[in-house]
Amino acid sequence: xxxxxxxxxxxxxxxxxxxxxxxxxxxxxxxxxxxxxxxxxxxxxxxxxxxxxxxxxxxxxx
Amino acid sequence: xxxxxxxxxxxxxxxxxxxxxxxxxxxxxxxxxxxxxxxxxxxxxxxxxxxxxxxxxxxxxxxxxxxxxxxxxxxxxxxxxxxxxxxxxxxxxxxxxxxxxxxxxxxxxxxxxxxxxxxxxxxxxxxxxxxxxxxxxxxxxxxxxxxxxxxxxxxxxxxxxxxxxxxxxxxxxxxxxxxxxxxxxxxxxxxxxxxxxxxxxxxxxxxxxxxxxxxxx
Numbered sequence: 001x002x003x004x005x006x007x008x009x010x011x012x013x014x015x016x017x018x019x020x021x022x023x024x025x026x027x028x029x030x031x032x033x034x035x036x037x038x039x040x041x042x043x044x045x046x047x048x049x050x051x052x053x054x055x056x057x058x059x060x061x062x
Numbered sequence: 063x064x065x066x067x068x069x070x071x072x073x074x075x076x077x078x079x080x081x082x083x084x085x086x087x088x089x090x091x092x093x094x095x096x097x098x099x100x101x102x103x104x105x106x107x108x109x110x111x112x113x114x115x116x117x118x119x120x121x122x123x124x125x126x127x128x129x130x131x132x133x134x135x136x137x138x139x140x141x142x143x144x145x146x147x148x149x150x151x152x153x154x155x156x157x158x159x160x161x162x163x164x165x166x167x168x169x170x171x172x173x174x175x176x177x178x179x180x181x182x183x184x185x186x187x188x189x190x191x192x193x194x195x196x197x198x199x200x201x202x203x204x205x206x207x208x209x210x211x212x213x214x215x216x217x218x219x220x221x222x223x224x225x226x227x228x229x230x231x232x233x234x235x236x237x238x239x240x241x242x243x244x245x246x247x248x249x250x251x252x253x254x255x256x257x258x259x260x261x262x263x264x265x266x267x268x269x270x271x272x273x274x275x276x277x278x279x
Contacts, residue, residue, distance in 0.1 A: 032172050033169070033170060033171050033172055033214075034148060034151055034168075034169070034170040035167060035168070035169050035170075036151055036154070036155050036158075036167060036168040036169075037166075037167045038158050038159070038165055038166055038167060038168075039164075039165075039166040039167070042135065042166050042183075043135065043166040043167045043181055044135045044166075044181065044208055045166075045167045045169065045181055045211070045215060046166075046167060048212065048215050048216065049215060056155060059169075059171065059214070059215070
């Protein structure tokens with residue numbers, strides 16, 4: 001499996017060349033921690049991190 | 063001395079009185095039964111009211127933490143096979159998106175090896191999501207308070223914690239493991255100029271702020 005990259009803007013993880021959430025191409029291969037958000041409206045984690053779209057996110061992007 | 067006959071009469075009176083009393087008691091028993099029936103009927107009629115009362119109290123108690131939208135979220139630490147946390151998270155992601163299980167989020171933290179953290183409204187929902195997934199080894203009893211997890215989510219840049227004259231430890235780069243004293247901090251570039259304490263010469267070195275850790279922490 002190809003190494004995933006994290007968007008530097010919204011921290012979403014993707015295997016492609018474009019961020020699936022914000023459509024940015026500024027991706028970083030250096031990231032750590034994973035957060036899977038399924039229900040951003042009810043999730044405390046999502047509200048803390050200001051995530052509004054269900055997806056896979058990195059916790060820290062460098 | 064009193065006459066023994068009188069005593070007997072008195073005894074008879076008493077016995078008669080007892081009979082009367084018994085009758086009275088029977089009457090009162092009947093009356094009580096009637097009352098109990100009435101009471102049960104009234105209790106049955108009154109039952110909905112106490113049932114309604116707790117709902118009002120729960121809504122009242124749930125109202126104060128309204129600043130956070132999902133105050134009913136609970137966090138469960140799930141033990142996994144070492145090194146398989148991401149694998150478990152990926153399988154959980156596929157399962158939850160396909161089956162619409164009520165799990166709200168899943169966290170895989172590098173500083174929390176061998177565990178993943180599942181956010182769900184209820185323990186049963188978390189169990190439902192994790193049932194049948196490989197590499198899941200168990201669960202820590204109870205749930206984690208959110209304030210324990212919050213510290214992992216919000217990471218302040220290291221540079222904000224650094225001040226001039228602080229003693230720090232270099233945790234990465236060519237000077238890894240050395241202790242140093244900060245002489246200048248560039249908050250914009252996230253760099254700090256330090257003087258290495260272990261070195262025989264006091265040479266100022268500029269290093270990335272993320273390579274520094276405050277001594278004593």
